[in-house]
Amino acid sequence: MTNPNGRFGIHGGQYIPETLMNAVIELEEAYNHYKKDPEFNRELTELLNEYAGRPSRLYYAQKMTEDLGGAKIYLKREDLNHTGAHKINNVLGQALLAKKMGKTRLIAETGAGQHGVATATAAALMNMECVVFMGEKDTERQALNVYRMRLLGAKVIPVKTGTATLKDACSAAFREWTTRIQDTHYCLGSVMGPHPFPTIVRDFQSVISKEIKEQILAKEGRLPDAVLACVGGGSNAIGSFYHFIEDKEVRLIGCEAAGRGVDTFETAATIATGKLGIFHGMKSYFCQDKYGQIAPVYSISAGLDYPGVGPEHAYLHDTGRAEYVPITDDEAVNAFEYLARTEGIIPAIESAHAVAYAIKLAPTMDKDKIMVITISGRGDKDCAAIARYRGEDLHE
Amino acid sequence: MSNIQKAFENGKAFITFLTCGDPDLQTTAAAVRAAAENGADLIELGIPFSDPTAEGPVIQGANLRALSGGVTTDEIFDFVEQLRKEITIPLVFMTYANVVFSYGPDRFLSACQKVGIDGLILPDVPYEEKEEFLPFCRKYGVDLISLIAPTSQNRIAMIAKEAEGFLYIVSSLGVTGMRGEIETDLASIVEAVRQNTDLPCAIGFGISSPEQAKKMADTADGVIVGSAVVKLLEEHGKDAPSYIGEYVKVMKKAIG
Numbered sequence: 001m002t003n004p005n006g007r008f009g010i011h012g013g014q015y016i017p018e019t020l021m022n023a024v025i026e027l028e029e030a031y032n033h034y035k036k037d038p039e040f041n042r043e044l045t046e047l048l049n050e051y052a053g054r055p056s057r058l059y060y061a062q063k064m065t066e067d068l069g070g071a072k073i074y075l076k077r078e079d080l081n082h083t084g085a086h087k088i089n090n091v092l093g094q095a096l097l098a099k100k101m102g103k104t105r106l107i108a109e110t111g112a113g114q115h116g117v118a119t120a121t122a123a124a125l126m127n128m129e130c131v132v133f134m135g136e137k138d139t140e141r142q143a144l145n146v147y148r149m150r151l152l153g154a155k156v157i158p159v160k161t162g163t164a165t166l167k168d169a170c171s172a173a174f175r176e177w178t179t180r181i182q183d184t185h186y187c188l189g190s191v192m193g194p195h196p197f198p199t200i201v202r203d204f205q206s207v208i209s210k211e212i213k214e215q216i217l218a219k220e221g222r223l224p225d226a227v228l229a230c231v232g233g234g235s236n237a238i239g240s241f242y243h244f245i246e247d248k249e250v251r252l253i254g255c256e257a258a259g260r261g262v263d264t265f266e267t268a269a270t271i272a273t274g275k276l277g278i279f280h281g282m283k284s285y286f287c288q289d290k291y292g293q294i295a296p297v298y299s300i301s302a303g304l305d306y307p308g309v310g311p312e313h314a315y316l317h318d319t320g321r322a323e324y325v326p327i328t329d330d331e332a333v334n335a336f337e338y339l340a341r342t343e344g345i346i347p348a349i350e351s352a353h354a355v356a357y358a359i360k361l362a363p364t365m366d367k368d369k370i371m372v373i374t375i376s377g378r379g380d381k382d383c384a385a386i387a388r389y390r391g392e393d394l395h396e
Numbered sequence: 397m398s399n400i401q402k403a404f405e406n407g408k409a410f411i412t413f414l415t416c417g418d419p420d421l422q423t424t425a426a427a428v429r430a431a432a433e434n435g436a437d438l439i440e441l442g443i444p445f446s447d448p449t450a451e452g453p454v455i456q457g458a459n460l461r462a463l464s465g466g467v468t469t470d471e472i473f474d475f476v477e478q479l480r481k482e483i484t485i486p487l488v489f490m491t492y493a494n495v496v497f498s499y500g501p502d503r504f505l506s507a508c509q510k511v512g513i514d515g516l517i518l519p520d521v522p523y524e525e526k527e528e529f530l531p532f533c534r535k536y537g538v539d540l541i542s543l544i545a546p547t548s549q550n551r552i553a554m555i556a557k558e559a560e561g562f563l564y565i566v567s568s569l570g571v572t573g574m575r576g577e578i579e580t581d582l583a584s585i586v587e588a589v590r591q592n593t594d595l596p597c598a599i600g601f602g603i604s605s606p607e608q609a610k611k612m613a614d615t616a617d618g619v620i621v622g623s624a625v626v627k628l629l630e631e632h633g634k635d636a637p638s639y640i641g642e643y644v645k646v647m648k649k650a651i652g
Contacts, residue, residue, distance in 0.1 A: 015493050015520045017450050018555075019545035019569060161456060162447060171449045178450070179570035181547060278493040278520070278528075279447065291469050292498025293446040 006195020009318055011311030014194040016281045019178045027185075028196040030101045035203065040100065047092045048207065051125070052082045054089075056208075058215035058372070064342050064362075071225065071365035073358060076212055076374040078236060079347060085377030086208060086236040087118035091187060093204035095122035098185035105129040105184045109173040111138055111166035111232065112303035112350060113145025114377050115189030120154035122187075130154035133172040135165035138302045144381050163296045166232070166306045170280055190233025191310035194281030198311050205239025212372055213243050220370055226251040226361070229374040230353040231324065232268070232304035234313045236376035241322060251323065253361075254313060255353040257299035258326035268297035269326040270309040271317050279307075284314040300329040300389065303350040303377075331356040333389055336379060348377035349386065398539050399514045400486045400561040403438035404596040408651040409618030410435060410609075411598055412625050412644060413490060415442035415458035417467025421475045423634045430641030431625075432485050435648030437618065439483075440517060443472055443491035450492075450519035452573025454623040457630055469499055473507045480512040488515035488541065488561070493528070501532040509536035515561045517541045523555050533560075544589060545569075546580040556592035563589050565616060567601045573623045575602030582615050606650030613651035621647060 006012045014024060034040040048054040057077040065073045078086035095106060106123050108130070110116030116132035123130035132149055136158040139146050149156050162168040170193075177186040191198045191205070209227070216224055227244055229237035231254035244250040256269040267273055270285050277286040279294060287295035287307040299305040316322035327335075332349055335356035340346045347355055351374070358373050365371065379386075387394035403409045412431050416424050428439055444462035448455065476487065489508065496504045496518065508516065516538055521529060526540060533540040539561030544552055546569055556563060565585060567578045586597050599612040600620030612619045628643060629636040 014522060014524050016522060017519050017545070018522050018543045018551075019547050019566060021522050021524070021545075021551065022547050022549060167447065171447050174449050175452075175571050181569065275498075278497050280449070281520075286494070288494070288498060290498070292492075292494040292496075293463065294494070 006199065008312045008315035011282065011284045011314040012195055012198060013283050014281060015278050015283065016194045017178055020181070023177070023181045024194055024196065026101070031097060031196055031200050034097055034100055040096065044093055044096055047096065048089065052088045052092060053080065054207065055211045056080055058212060058219065060219070061343050064339070067342055068359065068362040070362040070367065071369040071371040072367070073362060074216065074224070074370065074372045075345070076208060076240065076372055078208065079345070079351070079375045079378035083114070083118045083121050084380070085114040085118065085348065086205060086239060087115040087189060088121065089207055089239065090189065090201050090204040090235060091115070091118040091122045094185065094187045094200065095126050095128065098187070099126055099128070101185065103183055103185040106187045107131045107133070107173055107176050107184055108187045108189060109166065109169040110134050110189065111169065111305060112301065112348065113138065113142040113149065113381065114303060116154070116156070117145050117148045117152070119187050120149040120152035123154060124152045131176070132156050133159050133169040133176065135163070135169045136160045137164040138166065138169070141385050142302055142381055166302065167294065174280070190235040191238045191312060192233040192280060192282060192308060198282065201235050202238045202242060202312060205235050206242035208236065208239035208374060209241060209243035212240065216370065216372065223247055223250050224370040224372045225365065226253060226371045228253045228255060228354045228358055228371065230255045230304060230350045230376060231309060231313060232257065232306045232350065233308070234310040236374055238310060238312055240374040241316070245321060252316065252321065253357065254322055254324045255327050255357045256324055257301050257304035257353055258328045259298040259300070261328055262326045266298040268299040268305050268307065270307065271324040272326045274307070282311050284311045285309055300332065301349045301353065303348070304353065325357050327353040327356045333386055335359055336382070336386055345375065346379035346383070347375045348379050349382040351376045352379070398561055400438065400488070400539055403486045404562070404617050406437055408613040409437040409596070409598060410644065410648045410651060411438045411440065411618055411620040412436050413440040413442060413620065413622035415444055415455065415462050415626065416472045416475065417444060417462035417465050418458040418626070418629050419461050419633055420465050421467060421471065423637065425475070425479055426637035427629070427640050428479060428483060430637040431644045432483055434641045434645040436485065436644050438486045438488065440488050440490040440620070441476065443469055443489055443495050445492040445495055448492060450571055452571040452623060454626050454630065455572050458626045469495060473511050476513060477511040486514045487512065488517060489513055490517040493518050493520050496529060501529050505532040505536040505538050508538045513538060515539040515541050517564065519543065523551065544585060546585070552585065552588045553592045556589045559593055559595055562595055562618070563593070563597045564620065565589070565597050565599045567599050567603065567612070572601055574604040578602050578608065582612070586616050606646055609647050610650045619651060
């Protein structure tokens with residue numbers, strides 16, 4: 001899907017300071033070498049299976065299916081991975097690659113903290129130094145994950161600039177990388193940033209759709225009719241979509257964070273409200289004003305609270321291959337509670353955006369149709385924030 | 397020959413940077429006048445961006461102050477048009493890709509020509525992506541300034557051969573901001589550039605003291621000072637222009 005210049009249609013590219021150019025070129029060369037290396041792939045598969053617990057389950061959500069009365073619903077349980085989210089798939093791949101490249105230090109940005117926790121975990125496992133940049137506002141709403149990162153030996157740096165959320169954490173990580181390149185790998189957490197990151201992260205996350213395909217063929221003997229996933233930068237979504245892109249009969253649906261609604265300024269629904277721009281190393285869609293100033297976006301979900309979307313999603317949107325729908329905070333919180341009560345599964349508030357759209361979509365589909373929802377992470381980290389959203393004075 | 401060459405005809409060039417609208421455009425105008433009267437050979441005018449990823453804390457602060465004051469790209473074009481009636485030294489814009497892209501590169505560069513902007517520096521547009529903007533720069537006679545970093549190594553020849561205006565040599569790793577020591581082997585970088593182009597080289601990032609400036613000017617054709625000047629705006633606000641004038645005078649004298 002990527003052309004040699006790292007483009008997905010018109011999107012992607014390498015809009016970064018000259019200081020970083022040789023670093024991304026070196027990364028691309030190393031990746032192209034190791035992705036074909038049997039030993040690298042053997043080591044990575046062993047880590048994914050023995051350490052992270054793959055393959056993750058594809059669970060038939062019978063109660064939810066019966067309750068909604070439409071399509072048969074399967075949940076892809078990325079929440080059951082070690083560290084509690086899909087983020088570990090990418091991190092183990094990048095950390096192993098960084099190690100092979102001789103890097104001794106990992107830096108990362110994080111929103112909800114799941115990518116930071118995964119990076120801190122991989123760094124602990126592989127004896128690497130780890131520094132995680134996290135928006136100060138997110139360190140407050142995801143305090144448990146900050147503690148987890150510190151417990152794992154990482155240094156967490158609260159970022160106070162701008163909106164003090166994921167976008168600012170990402171800018172801080174880019175700044176840090178320009179300062180220290182020789183021994184440091186920037187372990188980017190989503191399918192965004194300059195080439196080759198969107199491709200590398202997508203490849204490492206594509207294990208999700210590879211497994212869904214095998215599992216659904218084993219259980220149902222056919223492909224699903226729809227695959228749903230939440231989209232911030234879009235890594236679990238592209239991972240869930242990738243091996244179905246050529247299967248045109250499979251609807252691919254990305255669920256964006258609409259915050260308080262796409263008709264308000266308090267939204268992070270990039271495809272619904274953004275326009276084409278250049279930021280954080282890539283050309284894609286961004287929430288911005290008429291002068292190109294990046295908008296201070298908002299979502300209840302720290303992991304989706306980002307003003308852009310990965311370039312491959314922008315391309316899948318342009319070509320109409322994937323659909324993108326906005327889900328409000330209210331809808332996501334309702335879905336968070338619904339899945340807990342109905343299936344005994346507490347999803348991350350990010351993943352609850354995909355569950356929310358499934359609640360709308362499933363009843364409109366016939367009972368012989370099949371839908372897969374990727375539960376990208378577990379919701380323990382969100383319990384206190386959701387309780388507060390519901391007016392309960394619960395603090396961690 | 398581009399107008400930018402004039403900056404290098406008066407001994408070693410002293411280049412400074414100001415963010416437009418920090419804290420308001422009247423102050424920026426006074427600061428530009430003070431710098432020009434005291435020996436600045438070229439001024440980089442920053443168009444503020446919400447997320448200036450190549451900047452250290454000082455210039456990030458300037459971007460924030462300017463945007464908080466509500467300045468827009470349109471107002472900055474009007475401002476430069478007025479300024480050009482009295483300021484004759486070369487002026488270049490320094491901003492981020494999205495500011496130009498969202499305005500429309502053709503419309504942006506056409507306006508640059510109209511108001512008398514001589515060059516454009518986009519720190520998030522490397523050699524590989526310059527075709528996005530270069531055709532419009534050429535169309536309207538605005539030099540697209542290339543940057544060379546301590547990590548450029550094998551890329552120097554490629555960049556220098558196609559460069560325009562002057563070469564912006566980034567002195568150190570990292571973002572903009574004042575530094576105690578500059579350890580990069582800049583002489584060999586400048587030498588590598590000169591093997592591939594006759595354009596002047598100016599060194600920027602981290603320079604604040606007259607001693608550092610002198611050392612850099614011995615190596616290159618000019619020095620660029622950003623954060624140290626912006627720091628004066630941070631400290632003195634609307635009263636900064638007189639301090640900036642004094643500072644520029646000392647620095648220009650030091651590089652003689």
